[in-house]
Amino acid sequence: MIRFDHVTKTYKAGTVALRDVSLEIGKGEFVFLVGPSGSGKTTMIRLLLREETPDQGRIWVAGREIGRLSSWRIPYLRRNIGCVFQDFRLLPTKTVYENVAFALEVIGRPRHVIQTQVPPVLELVGLAHKRDNLPHELSGGEQQRVAVARAFVNRPLVLLADEPTGNLDPATSQGIMKLLERINRTGTTVVVATHDAGIVDQMRRRVIELHRGELVRDQARGVYGIAT
Amino acid sequence: MAVSVEYVARETAANLWRNRLMTIAAVLTVAVSLSLVGVSLLLRQGVAQATTQWQHGVDVLVFLDPVPQAPTQPTAQQRTVDEQLRQLPYVERCFYRDQAYDYQEAKRLLDPSAASVLSIGTTPASWRCVLSQPAEASALASQFSRYPGVDGVRYPQQAIRTMETVVHVLDAVFLVLAVILLLSAAVLILNTIRLAIFARRREVSVMKLVGATNWFIRIPFMFEGIVQGLAGAVVAVLVTVGLHVLLDHLAGSNIHSLLYEMRTPAGEVAVTAVLVGLIGVVIGAAGSAIGIRRFLDT
Ligand SMILES: Nc1ncnc2c1ncn2[C@@H]1O[C@H](COP(=O)(O)OP(=O)(O)OP(=O)(O)O)[C@@H](O)[C@H]1O
Ligand SMILES: [Mg+2]
Numbered sequence: 001m002i003r004f005d006h007v008t009k010t011y012k013a014g015t016v017a018l019r020d021v022s023l024e025i026g027k028g029e030f031v032f033l034v035g036p037s038g039s040g041k042t043t044m045i046r047l048l049l050r051e052e053t054p055d056q057g058r059i060w061v062a063g064r065e066i067g068r069l070s071s072w073r074i075p076y077l078r079r080n081i082g083c084v085f086q087d088f089r090l091l092p093t094k095t096v097y098e099n100v101a102f103a104l105e106v107i108g109r110p111r112h113v114i115q116t117q118v119p120p121v122l123e124l125v126g127l128a129h130k131r132d133n134l135p136h137e138l139s140g141g142e143q144q145r146v147a148v149a150r151a152f153v154n155r156p157l158v159l160l161a162d163e164p165t166g167n168l169d170p171a172t173s174q175g176i177m178k179l180l181e182r183i184n185r186t187g188t189t190v191v192v193a194t195h196d197a198g199i200v201d202q203m204r205r206r207v208i209e210l211h212r213g214e215l216v217r218d219q220a221r222g223v224y225g226i227a228t
Numbered sequence: 229m230a231v232s233v234e235y236v237a238r239e240t241a242a243n244l245w246r247n248r249l250m251t252i253a254a255v256l257t258v259a260v261s262l263s264l265v266g267v268s269l270l271l272r273q274g275v276a277q278a279t280t281q282w283q284h285g286v287d288v289l290v291f292l293d294p295v296p297q298a299p300t301q302p303t304a305q306q307r308t309v310d311e312q313l314r315q316l317p318y319v320e321r322c323f324y325r326d327q328a329y330d331y332q333e334a335k336r337l338l339d340p341s342a343a344s345v346l347s348i349g350t351t352p353a354s355w356r357c358v359l360s361q362p363a364e365a366s367a368l369a370s371q372f373s374r375y376p377g378v379d380g381v382r383y384p385q386q387a388i389r390t391m392e393t394v395v396h397v398l399d400a401v402f403l404v405l406a407v408i409l410l411l412s413a414a415v416l417i418l419n420t421i422r423l424a425i426f427a428r429r430r431e432v433s434v435m436k437l438v439g440a441t442n443w444f445i446r447i448p449f450m451f452e453g454i455v456q457g458l459a460g461a462v463v464a465v466l467v468t469v470g471l472h473v474l475l476d477h478l479a480g481s482n483i484h485s486l487l488y489e490m491r492t493p494a495g496e497v498a499v500t501a502v503l504v505g506l507i508g509v510v511i512g513a514a515g516s517a518i519g520i521r522r523f524l525d526t
Contacts, residue, residue, distance in 0.1 A: 049437075078439035091431055102431075105235065106440035154438070 001027045001158060001189045002048065007057035009043055009213075017043040019213040020057070025191065027157075030184045032200050033193040034224055035210035041193035044210075045160050048191075049081060050074050062157050079107055082151030082159040082188075086166035088143045090135040096122065096146050097131040103150045117153055125149045125179060141172035145179065152183055159183060161192045165199065173199060197224035239448035240455060243424040250423060251456055254416040258460020258511060259467070261409030262504045266468030268402035269500045275395050287359040288368055290322075291330075291352035291379040298327040298348045305377040310355055312375070318364045322357040330354055352379040410511055413460065417453045417515030424449060425523050432523060442524045450516045457512020458505065465501045472497050 002025040009018040017040045025031050033041045046052045047059055050066050059066050062080055069077060090099050097118060104114045122128045125145040135143050144164060151159055161180065165173035177192075177199050184190040194200065200207060200223060207222030208215065244251050290313065292306050302310065302324050313322050325333075331351040359365060365383035373381045425432060435445050 072441070075436075075439040075441045078437065083437060089430075089434060089437070091434060102434065103438040106435045106438060106444060108232075108444065111232075150438070 001025055001029070001062060002191070003060040004044075005058045005060075007047070007054045007059060009040075009047060009052065009054050016213050018047075018054075018210075021210075021213075021215045022057075023208060023215060023218060025189060027189055028184070028187050030181065030190045030203075030205045031192070032203075032205055032207045032222070032224075033191060033210065034195070034200060034207055035216075037195075038212075039210040040213040041210060042162055043213075045083070045162050045191070045193060048158075048160060049083065050077055075107075079154060080157045082154065082156040084144070084147050084151050084159070084161040084164045086163040088135070088140075088147045090143055090146055090150075092135055095132050095134055096127055096138070099135070099146055100149045100153050103153055107154070121149045121153045124152075124182070139172070140167050141175060144168065144172075144176050148176065148179055148183070152188070156188065158189045158191065161190070161194075163194055163196075164192065165194065165196050170198060174202075177203065200224040236448050236451055240451045243428075243448065243452045244455065246427055247420050247423050250416065250420040254413060254420055254456045254515075255460045255463070257409060257413040257416050258457055258508055259463035261406045261413055262461050262464030262508055263467040264402045264406040264409065265507060266464050266500055266504045267471060268399050268406065269503065270468060270472055270497070271395050271402075272399060273496050273500070286356045287362045288357045288365050288381060288383045290355040290357065290372055290381050292354060293377050293379050294327060294350050294352045296349045298351075300326045300328065302353070306353065306355075309372070309375060309377055313355060313357060313368075313372070316364075316368060316371075318359050318361040319368070320358045320360045322355045325354045325356060327351050327353045410507070413457075414511050414515040414518075417456050417512055418519035420456065421449050421453055421516045421519030422522075424452060425520065429523070445524065446517075446520050449520050450513060453512040453516025453519070454509055455512070457508040457510070457515070459508075460511075461505045461508025464504050464508070468500060468504065469497060 002023075004021050004023045007018055007021045008016070010016050021040075021044075033044060035041055043052065047054060048061060048066075050069060053067055061077065064077070066077055091102065094102060100118050100121060101114050104117060109117075119128065119131075122131055125148055127142060127145055127149065130138060130142065135146065138146070144167075148164075159180070164180070165176055168176065173196060180190050180192065181203075204221045204223070207217065207219050207224070209217035209219075290309065292309065295303060306324075310322055310324070313319050327348050330353055331346060331348045334346055334351055357368070359368070369381040369383050372378055432445055
């Protein structure tokens, strides 16, 4: 589903964010991306979204090499990828329902499709009863659930999460991770970049560790840090 | 890809309302500049209209009493008029336009209502004279206007030449002003669009994230610019047409006045209106397209 082939990414300032990274993530896998701050996790996610392009090497998503994608095709790549961020990125003037519906609306889905697809996803994330609330009326955990619903409502092949629990307490974080697991069980490939050792250690999923832009560990049923 | 009309209408209205002051400024600038364009176009048409009958350097028109049979050659009496005209030292040459020709010309120059009472049989034929000293036109007129077989003499050429010069200067001034104002209008529109996008940058970034195409993001903003350009153009068309009606009214039915000669047929006014509208749309679209560009390159 995802493949990095000797990918190097250097930012303008000269920072090497990724150095010769090769890896493969299969369809339906659940993968943690760990590493200290500045190790290149967010860069990997931005490359997958084609917000950045690699300097060397090639990247495939869903069988397509995305480095060669012409710019008008990028939106169609992103329709296959859902993403969730630490800061939720909800629209403050739209209700829960509207935030989720927005993701379908702006890719041109007709209204009846939106009306049938949004409620079950809100049900899935457990927010059906808050559909008409605005984001500021929700807790952080609830806001992140809305973000997950928005990322998933289009049934993407891949779901990327960049520190999805960064702003949440441990109990709420567990709830979000449960949700991501459920989504993963529907066959969606899930990649979670995180600092949250507790969660990684508890879930025992594949762990990919980056250090200063280099891939230093790729371990099935891994833990956050080998030393700890 | 489907961009629903409802979506575009809703987003456009929201943006316009959010930046209403900027919107008003942009619309007014478009209105003023396009009014100048419109008036300038009308002036040009008026001058073209007024000069049609004064081509080939003609300085004086000697209209001859109409003959019901509308002959295509000058009658004996009319030839006498010509001979007398040639006697004058400052008359270079005269040529004949028969009743049929003058009728067609009058139909072209007059209002349909005024033209409808004309017929070939009642339209005067004319001798059209080129003078070596155009200033003598008035002397010729006073001498010949009561001559047997002469219906009347017209010589507004001097005035028309002066007017032409004035109009050409005005034209140039208006054109320069209009171009400057149109450019400022484009910049104002560009700025409103930037403000609109800036106000909604969060939405735009989410739209990109979930895979909205650039066109989908762009269309409501472009539409906003076009609405502004069009609104300004509508005001400008009202001003132009209003001015046209006013001038028409002032010209009244005094067929010897200069304004009367400049009267422009309604059809040409309509063409001017459409042209002004198109310029408005183009300015709006161009301004917004440039305003958006920077936000969409990923
Ligand atoms: N837009 C950018 N321009 C220049 N340098 C950047 C840019 N984005 C990231 N970097 C640098 O690239 C390196 C990797 O950054 P990245 O954001 O991928 O790390 P990260 O693993 O996500 O870190 P964190 O855990 O703190 O989020 C860092 O040294 C960072 O300073
Ligand atoms: Mg990061």
